[in-house]
């Protein structure tokens with residue numbers, strides 16, 4: 001069974017295009033200069049349609065994580081156990097990503113991570129790599 005893959009929307013297309021090029025992008029408002037935690041059509045701070053995309057340096061810290069031992073669907077059974085983390089990126093946006101070898105590591109809140117990419121069924125997906 002194939003793993004379900006993300007589908008780009010009008011708000012996230014630039015993010016996924018960046019992933020395909022190995023670049024992590026985030027939204028920032030060109031009017032109020034605040035960062036959007038998740039992509040949207042309008043700025044959540046000033047409500048202007050003045051959002052642009054910037055490249056991230058790809059570094060952040062684990063806000064929260066879980067280790068999945070029992071996959072929620074058959075499509076993920078072969079991957080279990082695996083770790084999912086919510087990562088607060090240094091620029092101020094947030095990602096939910098798999099952590100490479102996370103189920104075998106002693107993950108901690110506030111642990112520094114770097115975002116890298118891997119390809120699954122033709123889609124480039126970001127994942128977190130625990131920094132040494």
Ligand SMILES: [Zn+2]
Pocket residue numbers: 029030031032033034043044045046047048
């Ligand atoms: Zn704004």
